[in-house]
Amino acid sequence: MYRTLGSIGRVLKFGLGGLGAGAIALALVACAPTASNQSDSNNTATGGISDNDAAGSDAAGNKAVVEDKAVGENQTAGGDGKLQVVTTFLPMTQFTQAVAGSCAEVSQILPSNVSPHDYQAKPTDAQRIAQADVLVQNGLELESFLEPMIENAGNPDLKIIEASAGLDLIAMAEEGHDHGHEEGHEEGHDHGHEEGHSHDHGEFDPHVWLDPQRAAAQVNVIRDGLIAAAPDCQTEFTANAAAYTDQLNALDEEIQQTLAPFAGKTFVTYHDFANYFAARYGLEVDFLVGVPEENPSPEDVKRVIETANSSELKTLLAESEVAARPFQALANDLGVEVSTFRPNETAGADGLAPDYYLTVMRENVANLAAAFGAQAE
Known part of the structure; x- marks a missing residue:
């Protein structure tokens, strides 16, 4: 998982005028750091x-x-x-x-x-x-x-x-x-x-x-x-x-067909990780906080709100449930949902298999198409 937000108190120095209650709450959420068990098991x-x-x-x-x-x-x-x-x-x-x-x-x-x-x-x-x-x-x-x-x-x-x-x-x-x-x-x-x-x-x-x-x-x-x-x-x-x-080539062709109707549109992720994906399929991507750890400023929040509104997004995309929690406040302000776009960095034991990459990418594409307003088949 990505690190969640650390202390976010510095955001208050900038003033929060013009932001909705949920966006303000985003700046105040204190998410516990990812507590993954770094075991020695192979x-x-x-x-x-x-x-x-x-x-x-x-x-x-x-x-x-x-x-x-x-x-x-x-x-x-x-x-x-x-x-x-x-x-x-x-x-x-x-x-x-x-x-x-x-x-x-x-x-x-x-x-x-x-x-x-x-x-x-x-x-x-x-x-x-x-x-x-x-x-x-x-x-x-x-x-x-x-x-x-x-x-x-x-x-x-x-x-x-x-x-x-x-x-x-x-x-x-x-x-x-x-x-x-x-x-x-x-x-x-x-x-x-x-x-x-x-x-x-x-x-x-x-x-x-x-x-x-x-x-x-x-x-x-x-x-x-x-x-x-x-x-x-x-x-x-x-x-x-x-x-x-x-x-992988067949997957690429499949994704191109699915996302072709949305060429040029912008989607929003919580962290900055989807640039190669976006570039491959003629999309743009915006994000709230960088990698591995940043605190969002009011300007960051405003920018993401503008992007989501101009792209008429139905969904914001977080890479995990941990990241989704602070993102939810912003989604509430926008009247949209939060879904996942997984960067394929972590998984359970089944994630080690080569086919897992294909599964994750197909799930990501389905969630992204839904974010752009596509109806599930």
């Missing part, structure tokens, strides 16, 4: 996609960034002969599991109910990385909390796959919520953190997996990285990746 996902068609080549020409980390004594363990792969969080696990098949054992470092925006690394993470052959992460500084764990793992043969390498990226919104969807950047440079905040984002929005086409590109990056780590499994990795990207 989220393990083995297997992949069976009975696949023969694979084709990657038309986009994506290449995996596979980085060898020479950090100390190797403690890689893989007694059953399978490639030992650790992933960071949900979409990385889903995509890696789709490719891995019978050649690799895949386990997730983060508990499946904890977002990378909220996670605090633990010493046991270094132990798991020490026993891995491959680490798959999204990149774009989303998992920077793991950097000390990687350095302390003592695993010189660890290969790190950056799934966002080579993708067209969207710059993070500057203060003032400039939603230009500036694209055309390629990941590959080192974006430094502001010292002391391990969950700060870098220059680019990291939520690339919410565009199914970019998700397919990430799958192919993972495929190439796994092939580099286990060349004997090239045939299986290639076939599995092709089968899953076929499903």
Whole structure:
């Protein structure tokens, strides 16, 4: 989950004239922080996609960034002969599991109910990385909390796959919520953190997996990285990746057909995470607070009210029930509902399966179409 709002008292300094009672209440709601249980239990996902068609080549020409980390004594363990792969969080696990098949054992470092925006690394993470052959992460500084764990793992043969390498990226919104969807950047440079905040984002929005086409590109990056780590499994990795990207391409076409009537319209989310999705389908997106944590000002609230009214939205979209609670006050003022648009960062145990991504995205699209006024079939 995303962090909920912290202390929101500073909003009162700006004055709240002109806002409805619900919008004022939004500024006063104190939501308890997400209290996800960061257990040490392994989220393990083995297997992949069976009975696949023969694979084709990657038309986009994506290449995996596979980085060898020479950090100390190797403690890689893989007694059953399978490639030992650790992933960071949900979409990385889903995509890696789709490719891995019978050649690799895949386990997730983060508990499946904890977002990378909220996670605090633990010493046991270094132990798991020490026993891995491959680490798959999204990149774009989303998992920077793991950097000390990687350095302390003592695993010189660890290969790190950056799934966002080579993708067209969207710059993070500057203060003032400039939603230009500036694209055309390629990941590959080192974006430094502001010292002391391990969950700060870098220059680019990291939520690339919410565009199914970019998700397919990430799958192919993972495929190439796994092939580099286990060349004997090239045939299986290639076939599995092709089968899953076929499903992602079909999903993309389905979403395009559903959302085509709403091209150019703007939807509203609670946090800033849906830019890649919006850009892919010719939409605009506004949000109330940024990621990972901000307090909304009266200007933020007014802006969202204007957006919702001008777009004639029927629904505001929150990524979780936790985020929906403070959003509800604003929805009450607008006379609209609150529904969900999940960023596919957290789930139950069933969320580790590759098909879960497809399910979540279809649910998101149905909720978004309803927000624009489409009638459920």
